[in-house]
Amino acid sequence: MSDTEPEKPAEDLVFEYELDAPPEKVWRAISIPGFRDKWLPKEDLADADPVSTAPGEEIRYAMRDGEPPFLESVVTFQVRPGADGGSVLRVVHGLTDARLVPRKVRAANNNGPWMMLAA
């Protein structure tokens, strides 16, 4: 088993885990609330419903930060088949807080609010 952080963009946490269970089973564990609550406490989620779902492949949840200034973030879980019938679970956790967005938007596009203000 190797738990690695293969890449690390400035403000996203990225982890990849090899799991012994098949993808279908991992999918149930991350998407069915009854299972999910057992390893990912529901008080850590801003909303029990996912932000988006691609069944069997990817699910995204808004996270609730437990400490001030309660930064908003979204975690993405991606499941794919791994070696020997196992799975690879990729966890990407990024800040989405509007208070921090300028720094991310600056690199990603030019549609930031300051452009509108300057016009």
Place this chain on the structure above:
Amino acid sequence: MIENELFKALADPTRRAIFEKLASGAMNASALRDGMTISQPAMSQHLAVLRSARLVREERRGRFVNYEVDPEGLELIATWLTRYRAYWPARIDALKILLKDMEQ
């Protein structure tokens, strides 16, 4: 706590707009006021709040003062990253235990 101050500083929409403008590059107070309906004293006051929250810092060049985003305010993000860098491995350990307990 710097975090609480930061939260208060950015809770105000005008200050948030000022901060977002500065995120695109350093500028002086009058350039900042361009396109905003805000008086010069009000701008100074907002900048003072942003500075005390360490979101913005000033850079003096002779008679001119430029304002820019304070990179040290970014410590906040670093704190967040540190917390969740430890959080996820612990959660995944719990997931592995659950997977063992689940039926195929």
